Amino acid sequence: MKIEKKSDVMFVVEKEGNMRVPVKVFANDLIFEKLKEDRCLQQGINVATLPGILGWSVMMPDAHQGYGFSIGGVAAMDAENGVLSPGGVGFDVNCGVRLLTTNLEMEEVKEKIRPLLDALFAAVPTGVGCSSQIKLTHDALDEVLVDGAQWAVKKGYGVEDDFVHCESEGKIPNAVSGLVSPRAKKRGKDQLGTLGAGNHFLEIQVVDEIVDEEKAKVFGISHKGQVVVMIHCGSRGLGHQVCSDFIRKIEEAYPDIVAGLPDKDLVYAPIGSRVATEYFGAMCAAANFAFANRHIIGHWTRGVFKDFFPESELRTVYDVAHNIAKLEEHEIEGVKRKVYVHRKGATRAFGPGSEGLPADYTAVGQPIILPGSMGTASWLLVGTETSMAQSYGSTAHGAGRVMSRSAAKRLFKGEEVKAELEKKGIIVKAASWKGICEEAPGVYKDVDAVVEVSHKAGIGKKVARLRPLGVIKG
Amino acid sequence: MKFEYLEHTADVKFRAYGKTLDEAFGNAALALTPLLTEDSVERVTKREISVSASNKEALLYDFLEELVVLQDTDGFLVAGVDSVEIKDREKGFSLQAVVWFDHAKRYETHGDLKSVTYHEMVIEESADGCMVQVVIDV
Numbered sequence: 001m002k003i004e005k006k007s008d009v010m011f012v013v014e015k016e017g018n019m020r021v022p023v024k025v026f027a028n029d030l031i032f033e034k035l036k037e038d039r040c041l042q043q044g045i046n047v048a049t050l051p052g053i054l055g056w057s058v059m060m061p062d063a064h065q066g067y068g069f070s071i072g073g074v075a076a077m078d079a080e081n082g083v084l085s086p087g088g089v090g091f092d093v094n095c096g097v098r099l100l101t102t103n104l105e106m107e108e109v110k111e112k113i114r115p116l117l118d119a120l121f122a123a124v125p126t127g128v129g130c131s132s133q134i135k136l137t138h139d140a141l142d143e144v145l146v147d148g149a150q151w152a153v154k155k156g157y158g159v160e161d162d163f164v165h166c167e168s169e170g171k172i173p174n175a176v177s178g179l180v181s182p183r184a185k186k187r188g189k190d191q192l193g194t195l196g197a198g199n200h201f202l203e204i205q206v207v208d209e210i211v212d213e214e215k216a217k218v219f220g221i222s223h224k225g226q227v228v229v230m231i232h233c234g235s236r237g238l239g240h241q242v243c244s245d246f247i248r249k250i251e252e253a254y255p256d257i258v259a260g261l262p263d264k265d266l267v268y269a270p271i272g273s274r275v276a277t278e279y280f281g282a283m284c285a286a287a288n289f290a291f292a293n294r295h296i297i298g299h300w301t302r303g304v305f306k307d308f309f310p311e312s313e314l315r316t317v318y319d320v321a322h323n324i325a326k327l328e329e330h331e332i333e334g335v336k337r338k339v340y341v342h343r344k345g346a347t348r349a350f351g352p353g354s355e356g357l358p359a360d361y362t363a364v365g366q367p368i369i370l371p372g373s374m375g376t377a378s379w380l381l382v383g384t385e386t387s388m389a390q391s392y393g394s395t396a397h398g399a400g401r402v403m404s405r406s407a408a409k410r411l412f413k414g415e416e417v418k419a420e421l422e423k424k425g426i427i428v429k430a431a432s433w434k435g436i437c438e439e440a441p442g443v444y445k446d447v448d449a450v451v452e453v454s455h456k457a458g459i460g461k462k463v464a465r466l467r468p469l470g471v472i473k474g
Numbered sequence: 475m476k477f478e479y480l481e482h483t484a485d486v487k488f489r490a491y492g493k494t495l496d497e498a499f500g501n502a503a504l505a506l507t508p509l510l511t512e513d514s515v516e517r518v519t520k521r522e523i524s525v526s527a528s529n530k531e532a533l534l535y536d537f538l539e540e541l542v543v544l545q546d547t548d549g550f551l552v553a554g555v556d557s558v559e560i561k562d563r564e565k566g567f568s569l570q571a572v573v574w575f576d577h578a579k580r581y582e583t584h585g586d587l588k589s590v591t592y593h594e595m596v597i598e599e600s601a602d603g604c605m606v607q608v609v610i611d612v
Contacts, residue, residue: 038483065483067593067609091589091611128510128586129549129578187546197586198612237546240588240611244539247592248532264592404481405585405612434512435584474586 001045009457012056013041019048024056026391026457031061031449034402043070046262050075052082052271054339055332058391060346061453062400062445066090068265071345074394076330079338083268084276086250086283088342090323091243093283094290095200095234096167097369098298098319099380101220102305104227104312106206110425110469113204116308117429117470120202123300126474127197127431131190134296141189145177148288149295149319158299163291164358166319167348167366170291174327176281180238181245184282188238188289193296197431197474199439200233201374202297204470208377211462215364215382219317221464228466229305229314230378231297232371234323235290242286246279271340280325280340287324294319317380318367320347322397330392341392349383349395349460368460371398372447374428374439374473375421378466379451386458395460396451399444412437421471430473439473477505486610487594491603498604499534500555503541503573506587507552509612510545513581515553517574528566530597534606537569538590542610545587550575585612 002014011032013023023044027035035041040063047069048057054076063072068087077083102109109116125132136144144151149163149170163170195202207226210216221228235242250269251258258267269276302314325342332339350357350366357366368381376399387393403411414433417440421428430436454460477490488505492498507515521544525536537558544550556572588611596607 067485067591067611071484091591127578128545128551128583131549183543187543191546197584198588200586237543237588241543244589248535251532252528264595401484404483405486406479406481430584432511432582432584434582438585474584 009453013045019045021048021053021056023048023059025059026453026459027061028453031453035063038065040065040070044073046266047073047075050083050085050268052078054078054337058394060396061450062345062396062398064400064402066344068263069342069344072396072400073344074346074392075342076339076392077271077342079271079327079340082271082340084271084279084325084340085266085268085342086243086246086279087265087267088344089243089283089325090344091240092234092323093239093242094287094321095323096290096294096319096321097371098231098294099317099369100229100298100314101317102227102229102312102314104309106225106227106469109204109227112308113427113470116304117427117472119304119307120301121429121472123304124202124297124472125194126472130194132193134192136189136192141185142177144192144292145180145285145288146175147171148291152292152295157296162295162298162316165316166291167321168356170295170319172284172287174280175284175288177285179278179282180242180285184238184241184245187241188236191236191238192293193300194236195233195297195474196236200474202301202472203230203468205230205378205466205468207464208467209465211464216464218361218364219367219380219463220315221380229301230369230371231294233294233297235286236293238289239286242282246282249275283325287321291319318369320369322347343394345397346394347397348393349387350393351383351385351388354388354393368395370396370447370451373399373441373444374468374471375424375426375441376447379447380463380466381451381454381460382463384458384461387460390457391459395454399447399450401443402445403443405438408438408440408443412440412442426468426471428471428473436473476501482609486612487607489605489607491605493603495599495604496558496560498606499537499560499569500558500571502534502538502606502608503552503555506538506541509587509610510551510578510585511581511583515551515581516576517553518576520572520574523571523573524569526563526566526568530567531592531595533560533567533569534595534597534608535590535592537571538608541573542587542590544575549578551578551581587612
């Protein structure tokens with residue numbers, strides 16, 4: 001393997017063997033060394049062998065081993081001769097993040113943080129087997145799958161301004177509800193407006209540092225000490241099932257492709273084939289479910305805040321997808337081309353003037369939301385011209401795990417993690433303390449280091465650092 | 475040993491063992507529950523699970539997926555496995571199992587099973603015993 005260090009924050013694995021394109025890795029020395037420890041880099045190389053991949057197989061500074069594609073991987077596939085891969089999106093279709101600003105100050109929220117977290121915990125269903133107070137009929141679920149967050153506004157949840165400030169306005173037009181299997185619908189029908197569990201969370205945070213005041217202001221962040229809310233979750237069982245269904249369908253339709261793959265989860269279907277078209281329609285529908293899910297959780301959060309702070313105003317800054325494939329146009333080697341950009345554990349990072357940004361953000365670029373781990377900072381970044389040129393308008397998506405859950409269990413005790421966080425002024429409300437150790441801050445990469453790479457590489461520039469005050473975990 | 479967990483950075487990898495493939499598949503089902511709770515889950519509701527697939531890997535995937543789906547649709551945690559019977563059919567394999575569950579609400583739970591995966595899936599059969607290895611997306 002020939003690796004060339006292009007800069008302090010970029011490495012390139014040269015094309016060799018059956019690779020169709022080089023692999024471009026955004027990382028500093030330390031992150032790059034860590035990244036070579038598991039199969040992550042090999043997965044980036046495997047992606048580079050896929051038919052129709054253009055430019056580079058891109059890996060982000062938070063990359064770690066996934067199945068098929070690495071997590072933190074981006075690939076642009078030619079819209080005519082390329083392929084679609086469910087493993088290039090991930091099981092949690094449109095797992096993503098929504099950030100809302102408030103007009104509240106840290107001190108007033110801190111005073112009420114415990115009862116506020118209790119009330120949020122009661123309002124937003126979390127954990128295994130949790131079901132929503134919204135019981136969707138078959139027809140209503142179909143509408144959610146087609147209209148996403150816009151469905152929710154029509155039904156009285158939230159306001160238009162929420163979905164205007166959302167990737168794809170919370171509604172991807174290519175969604176086809178009829179392509180989502182009955183089993184996927186059954187898994188999702190009682191889960192709209194639920195947080196789930198694992199690494200998903202709802203956090204009350206405070207603005208800790210503002211790096212770019214002008215852009216922060218455009219995004220509604222005016223000063224240190226301002227309270228914000230972050231929601232991290234996805235398409236729940238519905239999206240997981242869509243991914244699983246189509247891995248199996250493609251496997252059946254293309255046994256020859258599967259036989260030649262280094263990893264079965266890399267399975268793909270040629271764009272234009274029936275199964276690829278169906279996967280895209282179903283995946284977009286699942287993505288819309290996720291937009292609606294975060295939107296409704298945002299709405300309920302707003303309601304709880306109103307109960308505690310009647311003058312509070314919660315405004316959606318933006319809502320981004322971390323696991324998705326989208327049909328976009330990018331300039332590749334000087335030519336504008338239509339591509340299906342797979343972002344698996346990566347965030348869209350469109351620069352100023354890009355199509356599809358809300359009018360108030362067009363001049364500055366798209367907000368990028370990077371959640372850290374439970375006890376560490378999260379970041380608000382902004383997309384740039386460089387990200388359009390270097391990474392198909394994409395950057396990292398978070399801290400990235402570095403330690404397995406079993407190792408975390410050996411190293412950390414739930415109660416100790418809780419006490420340690422409380423010492424730092426972070427209150428955690430969780431369904432189970434035993435589970436908390438799996439999500440201890442120590443199991444993730446340093447989010448500041450990941451962000452530093454993104455900032456230095458210019459693919460997502462720092463706007464503001466956010467630190468948690470209160471956390472709800474499923 | 476019925477099953478053991480192996481190191482995997484982002485997800486969960488386990489191996490389940492048995493004298494027969496039936497037993498190894500049954501123990502793989504039992505390996506799902508400690509991922510969600512440390513409590514001992516009671517046998518409250520019994521369900522029969524039937525799946526069929528063209529090969530053994532797909533059969534294992536489908537069997538475990540049935541259990542993952544029941545987690546979402548019925549809030550079920552696996553409490554025990556009475557029987558697993560795998561049959562070699564003309565065009566592939568079929569599996570019938572009797573599995574016990576209880577509702578997650580009754581236990582202290584954490585984490586989530588998102589999906590079974592094919593990633594690093596291994597099925598080994600020999601006269602001395604069988605082993606299946608599975609990675610679950612959590």
